Amino acid sequence: MDLGLALAGFWGARAAAHALILKGLRAPRVAALVSPESLGLAAQPVDIPGPNGKKLFAWFMPVPGTTPTPTPTPAILVMHGWGANASMMLPSVAPLLDAGFAVLLLDARCHGASGDEPFTSLPRFAQDIEAGLDWLAVQSRVDASRLALIGHSVGAGAALLSATRRDDIRAVVSISAFAHPYEVMRRLLAQHHIPYFGVGWYVLRHVQRVIGARFDDIAPIHSMTRVRCPVLLVHGEDDDMVPFDDAKRLLAVGQPGRVQLLAVAGRHDPTEALQTEPSQMLAFLKGQLGSCQSACNSGQIQPVGDGSHSHGEMKSAPA
Incomplete structure (x- = not known):
């Protein structure tokens, strides 16, 4: 075989392989499954300026005001997982609003109604989260000093990564995060x-x-050693995509007194994790974002329940 033809064949195969890899870094775009209105939620659709000039679609749900000038409230940014979109996290919103938290449900790039890119990744999810936080911080109905993140799967890993490099994140709820x-x-x-x-x-x-x-630089198991806020790890005991052992490993490397693991009945689905026992997640968020400034500023995790599991595993009630 001619050497030139052989080299052309090699480089052609290499280019084809690279194209397939790049395609694998783009999740199939799924349309919204439900709308806020179908669940009785009043949401404002917004376009947020994102990285690389791309727009990020989101639903913003402020806490319903009872006065002409409502007091700014804590806010929670919720990020979906790979191949999902904001609509899949909607079932978790009502308890957050009822607890007094404004909510921003964000579509990552290449997902839902957000802008397109050649690929996406955990670091890009984190960039999108941080663009959403910047937008939240300037909303008149949001207290920019009390912001938290809820993320699922890749979104959870991205939330943890963001929490290693920002000081305005007061708490992270990580759902079904993988270790590496x-x-x-x-x-x-x-x-x-x-x-x-x-x-x-x-x-x-x-x-x-x-x-x-x-x-190694973006792995949640390494982010957990550097996060600047308390973390609640939520993981389904029967998760068939990310082993429950990953959550135990994340707990083991977390900063003592600033991380908890909430084991829930269920698999990888975020709605299972959020709806099985929302009271414990809400207790964690209220402890970190509540009106008691001394508690919020202490830097220590506010215990869920009696506080006996501040660096251990607690079991939620079966569904």
Whole structure:
């Protein structure tokens, strides 16, 4: 075979492989499944300026005001997981509003009604979260000193990453977060019967090059050692996508007194985790964002329940 043809074939195959990898970094875009109105929620659709000049679609739900000039309230930004969108997190909103929290449900780039990109990634989810926080902070009905994050799966990993580099995040509720993206990718390769040595190794190396970040630098298990606020880890005991053991590992490396694990009955679905036992999540958020400034400013996690599990595992009631 002519050397030129051989090289052309090699580089052609390499380019095709890179194109397939890039395609894999774009989740299928899913339309909104439900609307706020269908659930009896009053929401304002908003377009938020995002990274790279892209718009981020969101639903903003301020706490219903009873006076002409309502007092600014704490606010929670909610970020969905990979291949999902803001509508899938809507069932969790009513208890948050009832508890006195404004809510921003955000679509990440390449998801829902937000702008498109050649690819997305955990770091890009984090960038989108931070654009949403910047928008929330200037809303007249929001107390910018009391902001929190709720994230699911990749959205949870992104929330933890954002909390390592911002001081305006008072609390994070991490739902079904994985410990390390390298392990997630290894499981994905195995599911598709792609051998790690040779092909798989190259795929993982190229993914890191494309997203512009080393897996070690963005891994939730490393973010947990650097987060600047209290964290509540929520994880389904029967999660068949991210093993429950990942949550235990995240707990083990967390800062003592600033992280808890809430084990819930259910799998990977965020609505299962949020609706099984919302009172414990709400107690955590109220402890960090409530009106008692001394409690909020203490820097220590406010215990859920009797406080006996501030760095341990607590069990929620079965559904």
